[in-house]
Amino acid sequence: xxxxxxxIAMNGVTGRMGYRQHLVRSILALREQGxxxxxxxxxxxxxxxxxxxxxxxxxxLAERHGIEHFSTDLDAVLADDSVDIYFDAQVTSAxxxxxxxxxxxxxxxxxxxxxxxxxxxxxxxxxxxNAAGIRHGVVQDKLFxxxxxxxxxxxxxxxxxxxxxxxxxxxxxVFEGDWQDAQRPSWNYRSEDGGGIVVDMFPHWEYVLHExxxxxxxxxxxxxxxxxxxxxxxxxxxxATADDAAYGIFELEGGAIAQINxxxxxxxxxxxxxxxxxxxTEGSAVAGLRDCRVQHRSATPKPVWNPDIPAxxxxxxQWQEVPDNGEFDNGFKAQWELFLKHVYADAPxxxxxxxxxxxxxxxxxx
Ligand SMILES: NC(=O)c1ccc[n+]([C@@H]2O[C@H](COP(=O)([O-])OP(=O)(O)OC[C@H]3O[C@@H](n4cnc5c(N)ncnc54)[C@H](O)[C@@H]3O)[C@@H](O)[C@H]2O)c1
Numbered sequence: 039x040x041x042x043x044x045x046i047a048m049n050g051v052t053g054r055m056g057y058r059q060h061l062v063r064s065i066l067a068l069r070e071q072g073x074x075x076x077x078x079x080x081x082x083x084x085x086x087x088x089x090x091x092x093x094x095x096x097x098x099l100a101e102r103h104g105i106e107h108f109s110t111d112l113d114a115v116l117a118d119d120s121v122d123i124y125f126d127a128q129v130t131s132a133x134x135x136x137x138x139x140x141x142x143x144x145x146x147x148x149x150x151x152x153x154x155x156x157x158x159x160x161x162x163x164x165x166x167x168n169a170a171g172i173r174h175g176v177v178q179d180k181l182f183x184x185x186x187x188x189x190x191x192x193x194x195x196x197x198x199x200x201x202x203x204x205x206x207x208x209x210x211x212v213f214e215g216d217w218q219d220a221q222r223p224s225w226n227y228r229s230e231d232g233g234g235i236v237v238d239m240f241p242h243w244e245y246v247l248h249e250x251x252x253x254x255x256x257x258x259x260x261x262x263x264x265x266x267x268x269x270x271x272x273x274x275x276x277x278a279t280a281d282d283a284a285y286g287i288f289e290l291e292g293g294a295i296a297q298i299n300x301x302x303x304x305x306x307x308x309x310x311x312x313x314x315x316x317x318x319t320e321g322s323a324v325a326g327l328r329d330c331r332v333q334h335r336s337a338t339p340k341p342v343w344n345p346d347i348p349a350x351x352x353x354x355x356q357w358q359e360v361p362d363n364g365e366f367d368n369g370f371k372a373q374w375e376l377f378l379k380h381v382y383a384d385a386p387x388x389x390x391x392x393x394x395x396x397x398x399x400x401x402x403x404x
Contacts, residue, residue: 039075039079039080039081040079040080040081041073041080041081041083042080042081042082042083042382043083043085044082044083044084044085044122044123044378044382045085045087045107045118045120045121045122045123046065046084046085046086046087046121046122046123046124046125047087047089047112047115047116047121047123047124047125047140047145048060048061048065048086048087048088048089048125048127049089049090049112049124049125049126049127049128049136050089050090050126050127050128050129050132050150051086051088051089051090051096051099051127052090052092052095052096052099053127053128053129053223054223055127055150056127056128056150057099059179059368059370060125060127060150060370060374061086061088061099061103062103063368063370063371064368064370064371064374065084065086065374066086066103067368067371068082068084068371068374068375069083069084074375074378074379076379076382076383077383078383080382080383082378082382084378085106085107086105086107087107087108087109087115087118087121088100088105088107088108088109089108089109089110089112089115090108090110091110092110093108093110096108096109096110112136112139113139116139116140116143116145117143121145122145122146122381123145123146123147123148123381124136124137124140124143124145124146124147124148125147125148125149126140126147126148126149126150127149127150128150129223129225129231129232130152130155130225130231130232130233130237131155131225131230131231131232132232133149133150133152133153133154133232134153134154134159134163137149137153137163137167138163138166141163141166141167141170141172142170144170144172145172146172146173146174146381147167147172147173147174147175148174148175148176148177148374148377149174149175149176149177150176150177151176151177151178151241151242152237152238152241153176155232155234155237173377173380173381175373175376175377175380176241177370177373178242178245178249178373179369179370179373180242180245180246180369181245181246181249181369181373182366182367182368182369182370182372182373183327183328183369184327184328184329184362184366185310185325185326185327185328185329185330186246186250186314186325187366188325188329188330188360188362189250189314189316189323189325189330190249190250191360191363192321192323192330192332192360193250193251196320197318197320197321197323197332197334198316198317198318198319198320198321198322198323199318199319199320199321199335200293200318200319200320201251201292201294201316201317201318202294202295202317202318202319203294203295203296203297203316203317204247204251204290204294204295204296204297204298204314204315204316204317205296205297205298205314205315205317206243206296206297206298206299206312206313206314206315207298207299207308207312207313208239208298208299208300208301208311208312209283209299209300209301209302209303209304209306209311210302210304210305210306210311211302211303211304211305211306212282212302212303214265214267214268214269215268215269215270215273216269216273216275220268220269222302223271224268224269224270224271224276226238226280226302227265227268227276227278227279227280227282228276228277228278228279228280229279229280229281230279233279233280234261234280234281234282235261235280235281235282235283235284235300235301235302236259236261236281236284236300237280239284239300240257240259240284240286240300243286243288243296243298243300246314247288247290247296251290251292251294251296251316252290252291252292252293252294253290253291254288254289254290254291254296255289255290255291256288256289257286257287257288257289258286258287259284259285259286259287260284260285261281261283261284261285262281262282262283262284262285263278263279263280263281263282263283264282264283264301264303265278265282265302265303266278282301282302282303283299283300283301283302283303283304284299284300284301285297285299286298286299286300308326309326309329310326310327310328310329311326311327312326312327313325313326314326319335320334320335321333321334321335323360324357329359329360330359330360331357331358331359331360332357332358332360333356333357333358334358337356337358339351339353339356341353
């Protein structure tokens with residue numbers, strides 16, 4: 039086995055996603071498993087170079103995890119020829135500029151979503167990256183959730199017959215920050231800082247719908263800012279200028295219709311923080327982050343509408359659990375592995391499902 043070191047500039051690793059999911063659960067986890075076996079006698083050994091604005095925070099992280107290199111100078115890191123890949127998990131508003139610099143420096147690119155807060159910005163980045171001839175990818179972690187992998191298995195096995203509709207419920211109550219701290223960073227609630235639930239969640243819905251059910255042909259959404267004032271990390275009140283709920287309808291190629299509610303102003307009365315119900319001619323399923331339950335056409339009850347009597351059946355008990363039938367790795371790590379294989383082993387596929395799109399057409403993998 040030859041060991042090939044891959045130096046990856048990781049920007050935004052002091053943040054929630056950058057630290058927990060990408061650094062600890064993906065890159066450091068890959069090192070703990072001995073690197074990534076490319077299957078051709080090579081093992082990739084990822085070496086993170088932490089990048090950020092606060093030297094002290096980076097130093098603390100580097101020391102905690104035995105990481106040798108960190109820097110507050112992005113330009114210098116990008117000018118370093120030994121760094122192959124640039125990864126970005128910064129706040130959304132800081133992403134475009136950093137990605138443009140990394141593309142200009144000829145680095146391969148892997149980034150959190152969204153690449154931009156509007157279509158023009160996203161297309162510009164995708165075109166720049168394609169023109170530079172680099173490999174580039176955007177995080178699509180939800181495809182690797184056990185619940186959605188089970189859903190994909192059902193689709194591939196023909197369980198649903200013709201899929202008619204998909205209904206998604208995503209959300210939970212995000213505290214305003216006054217009498218209880220908010221559990222999400224305050225920039226998410228200011229549109230001038232790249233916040234908003236559409237910008238945050240619709241990138242996920244696009245690839246989930248596309249990969250599982252068909253390309254999104256049209257989207258309509260009513261957005262709202264239900265909570266107009268919030269309190270930030272320092273306890274200071276601020277105006278919430280971004281949408282905190284979106285009620286969307288998506289028309290899909292193949293004829294299915296998806297409706298997805300996304301909200302940071304709902305209280306959870308579901309089994310999981312996100313759930314999708316899929317109804318097809320032959321059966322239905324409800325999938326969450328981990329679990330998936332089904333009801334086949336042959337086991338469908340025949341309720342009769344009669345408001346004068348109490349419900350005669352416990353409808354939720356009439357569904358059957360889909361078994362795991364396998365082990366599920368962390369989705370972020372699984373996608374890092376795919377991306378690294380895409381760069382270093384020329385792996386031809388994207389995500390879990392679709393073949394690599396033409397380089398000119400996709401902001402995701404090329
Ligand atoms: N894939 C997912 O499921 C998922 C989930 C949450 C967030 N995200 C995305 O990840 C990115 C980071 O989100 P997060 O929740 O980790 O945010 P966060 O606020 O916890 O972290 C933001 C990071 O960006 C850095 N940063 C750089 N420039 C900054 C600036 N001008 N102001 C403030 N911070 C700055 C911070 O130091 C920190 O390291 C966002 O683009 C978000 O859309 C993805």
